[in-house]
Amino acid sequence: MDSNILLEELQSIFRDILDQPDLVLTRGSNANNVEDWDSLAHINLVTAIEKRYKIKFALGELQELKDVGDMIDLIQVKLAAK
Amino acid sequence: MNLDHLSIDEILLKRRSLRRQLAAVEGLQSVRIAVLGGSTTNEVVDLLELFLLDSGFQPVFHQSEYGRFYEDAVLDPADLIAFAPDIVYLHTSYLNVQSVPPVACSEKDFQSYVEDELGRYQQIWQSIEQNVPAQIIQNNFELPPHAFLGNLDSVSSGGASRFFLALNAEFARAAAGDPRLTLQDVHRLSAQIGLANWFDWDRYFGYKILTTSEGSIALARSLASIVRAIYGKSRKVLVLDLDNTLWGGVIGDDGVDGIQIGRETPVAEAYTAFQEYCLMLRNRGVLLAVCSKNNEDVAKQGFEHPDSVLKLEHISCFKANWEPKHENILAIAKELNLGVDSFVFVDDNPAERSIVESQIGGIAVPNVGNEVSKYAAIIEAGRYFEPVAMSEEDIARAALYQTNAARASSEAKFANYGEYLDSLEMAAEIERFKPLYLERIAQLTNKSNQFNLTTRRYTLAEMEAISRDEQYIGLYGKLSDRFGDNGLISIVLGRREDAVLHIDLWLMSCRVLKRDMELAMLDVLVSEAKIIGIGTLVGAYLPTKKNGMVEDHYEKLGFDPVSLDPDSKVSVWTLDVSGYIPRTQHIKIMEPVHG
Numbered sequence: 194m195d196s197n198i199l200l201e202e203l204q205s206i207f208r209d210i211l212d213q214p215d216l217v218l219t220r221g222s223n224a225n226n227v228e229d230w231d232s233l234a235h236i237n238l239v240t241a242i243e244k245r246y247k248i249k250f251a252l253g254e255l256q257e258l259k260d261v262g263d264m265i266d267l268i269q270v271k272l273a274a275k
Numbered sequence: 276m277n278l279d280h281l282s283i284d285e286i287l288l289k290r291r292s293l294r295r296q297l298a299a300v301e302g303l304q305s306v307r308i309a310v311l312g313g314s315t316t317n318e319v320v321d322l323l324e325l326f327l328l329d330s331g332f333q334p335v336f337h338q339s340e341y342g343r344f345y346e347d348a349v350l351d352p353a354d355l356i357a358f359a360p361d362i363v364y365l366h367t368s369y370l371n372v373q374s375v376p377p378v379a380c381s382e383k384d385f386q387s388y389v390e391d392e393l394g395r396y397q398q399i400w401q402s403i404e405q406n407v408p409a410q411i412i413q414n415n416f417e418l419p420p421h422a423f424l425g426n427l428d429s430v431s432s433g434g435a436s437r438f439f440l441a442l443n444a445e446f447a448r449a450a451a452g453d454p455r456l457t458l459q460d461v462h463r464l465s466a467q468i469g470l471a472n473w474f475d476w477d478r479y480f481g482y483k484i485l486t487t488s489e490g491s492i493a494l495a496r497s498l499a500s501i502v503r504a505i506y507g508k509s510r511k512v513l514v515l516d517l518d519n520t521l522w523g524g525v526i527g528d529d530g531v532d533g534i535q536i537g538r539e540t541p542v543a544e545a546y547t548a549f550q551e552y553c554l555m556l557r558n559r560g561v562l563l564a565v566c567s568k569n570n571e572d573v574a575k576q577g578f579e580h581p582d583s584v585l586k587l588e589h590i591s592c593f594k595a596n597w598e599p600k601h602e603n604i605l606a607i608a609k610e611l612n613l614g615v616d617s618f619v620f621v622d623d624n625p626a627e628r629s630i631v632e633s634q635i636g637g638i639a640v641p642n643v644g645n646e647v648s649k650y651a652a653i654i655e656a657g658r659y660f661e662p663v664a665m666s667e668e669d670i671a672r673a674a675l676y677q678t679n680a681a682r683a684s685s686e687a688k689f690a691n692y693g694e695y696l697d698s699l700e701m702a703a704e705i706e707r708f709k710p711l712y713l714e715r716i717a718q719l720t721n722k723s724n725q726f727n728l729t730t731r732r733y734t735l736a737e738m739e740a741i742s743r744d745e746q747y748i749g750l751y752g753k754l755s756d757r758f759g760d761n762g763l764i765s766i767v768l769g770r771r772e773d774a775v776l777h778i779d780l781w782l783m784s785c786r787v788l789k790r791d792m793e794l795a796m797l798d799v800l801v802s803e804a805k806i807i808g809i810g811t812l813v814g815a816y817l818p819t820k821k822n823g824m825v826e827d828h829y830e831k832l833g834f835d836p837v838s839l840d841p842d843s844k845v846s847v848w849t850l851d852v853s854g855y856i857p858r859t860q861h862i863k864i865m866e867p868v869h870g
Contacts, residue, residue: 206288209288209289212295233317233321236318236478236484237287237290241287241288244284244287249477250477251477252477252480255481
């Protein structure tokens with residue numbers, strides 16, 4: 194899947210989970226520069242992404258993610274492997 | 276706003292905006308809830324907040340430090356006391372038990388493991404009860420994820436499954452004896468979802484959340500229903516539509532004979548099961564009301580159908596007319612003197628559901644769809660009628676309703692087969708064909724192969740003609756026993772020629788074999804035959820590949836042999852009815868109801 198489309202779809206999920214309808218997501222977005230991206234929100238985001246793309250992140254993989262760009266890359270790898 | 280109509284995924288995705296919208300409602304009731312957990316409880320609390328807001332509460336939460344449920348309750352309760360909770364929720368799992376019996380545990384030691392663990396929880400409950408004037412909600416245990424001893428895990432004194440089941444029994448005893456302790460049945464919740472969908476080990480190792488998000492939602496929904504019950508907000512009235520809700524078909528068009536209820540078709544069985552579900556709710560104190568677009572006299576006929584489980588006496592308020600349903604429901608509320616926020620409305624018609632929900636604030640309108648086999652499960656999932664305890668009146672009322680049918684005692688020994696038959700308390704309804712049953716009669720005629728003397732097939736139209744023809748005696752038999760109603764299970768059809776009655780058809784469903792039902796049928800057949808001046812019965816056995824079991828049917832009934840065709844093996848039998856004495860001993864034959 195094209196990474197720009199993926200970014201747009203993730204933006205929609207982030208807007209729902211964080212209840213921020215105007216949130217603009219970039220590859221550089223992370224828990225420090227996005228408001229309310231706390232640990233519980235992070236769990237909810239991961240769960241929502243797993244459900245949306247029917248993929249499952251492994252424990253080790255989640256710890257490697259620094260920002261949205263990493264997330265997009267990992268989702269693409271997972272989708273390609275399906 | 277109604278969370279019941281949202282899918283789990285929608286709730287998870289939109290929960291923040293849902294919370295914002297729900298919290299904006301005015302007049303919410305404040306409730307302070309302390310959560311003492313054995314694992315991370317943030318997700319459950321987050322979801323519980325949502326469901327409580329949806330139920331009209333404004334919850335404020337206090338959560339113990341991770342895993343410190345015992346310490347915060349017993350050793351250092353200062354924070355708990357300062358928070359002044361209305362409710363303390365103790366959320367612990369199988370992982371929080373201090374010591375599970377080892378595999379080599381003896382029977383004697385097993386008991387002490389159970390008592391030790393119970394003692395720790397008793398300490399917690401006592402400390403909370405002494406320190407804060409709050410209601411305690413304690414969950415019992417799900418089964419552990421692995422049964423190391425396989426099936427023996429629930430049997431052996433070293434089995435963890437058996438240990439948690441024993442602990443759950445102790446928790447139940449404790450809750451039954453302590454009005455301030457309410458049990459949350461996580462054992463059942465986890466079973467409903469399935470243990471494979473209950474635990475999520477990635478989430479546990481990553482964030483110390485033990486359950487899947489589905490599991491957390493189930494926990495939160497169940498908790499919200501308990502909180503509603505504690506505050507007297509459980510619902511009390513089930514308002515029911517009639518056509519295609521309590522029976523199949525439209526009684527105004529199909530007539531009472533045409534509606535689907537009883538045991539005769541799969542669809543009828545499903546409606547009967549739903550009526551039984553409604554009756555169970557009624558027997559534990561939920562009021563039933565009817566709201567139907569029908570003429571009242573026509574609608575009430577449905578409850579006089581012999582197979583209707585629900586009778587008019589079970590309905591506390593009956594509204595059948597052509598006024599809009601929401602107006603009728605408001606009238607029901609007025610008559611019962613109860614708020615509509617204690618009502619649940621069940622209707623197969625989505626348009627009626629929608630208008631009732633939009634016109635009446637606070638009423639619950641579950642989306643039951645239009646498949647009767649799913650109604651009960653959907654209503655159950657809403658957890659509308661949660662009782663917090665059974666009051667003495669509840670129990671007295673339930674006892675009153677209870678049929679006094681003796682329980683099946685599997686230990687009972689019988690001196691002979693007749694005694695066993697007597698113990699079944701059988702009652703038969705054996706009468707001339709009735710329009711109500713013609714469809715079932717034709718159906719049974721066309722599918723019975725084993726207990727069928729002639730295997731003659733008749734269409735519904737032929738049976739209808741026969742039922743009006745005075746040359747025929749058509750009898751149907753229904754048999755009930757103390758385990759329930761077996762429905763219409765036997766047919767005998769006699770055709771008159773002067774003083775002789777030729778038995779064209781004699782068949783019976785195999786579910787009532789060896790019950791002496793054939794004797795009962797014969798008794799009634801003879802008595803009906805005598806009334807119209809018949810002196811002799813003539814029966815024939817036409818062998819097929821499947822009906823060998825009735826080869827000696829007429830011989831056993833005392834008929835005399837007339838002929839046996841050596842090729843076809845067709846045998847003909849006769850019975851002189853003049854000196855006939857009724858033979859049924861073990862079945863009570865009900866007096867026919869005329870009119």
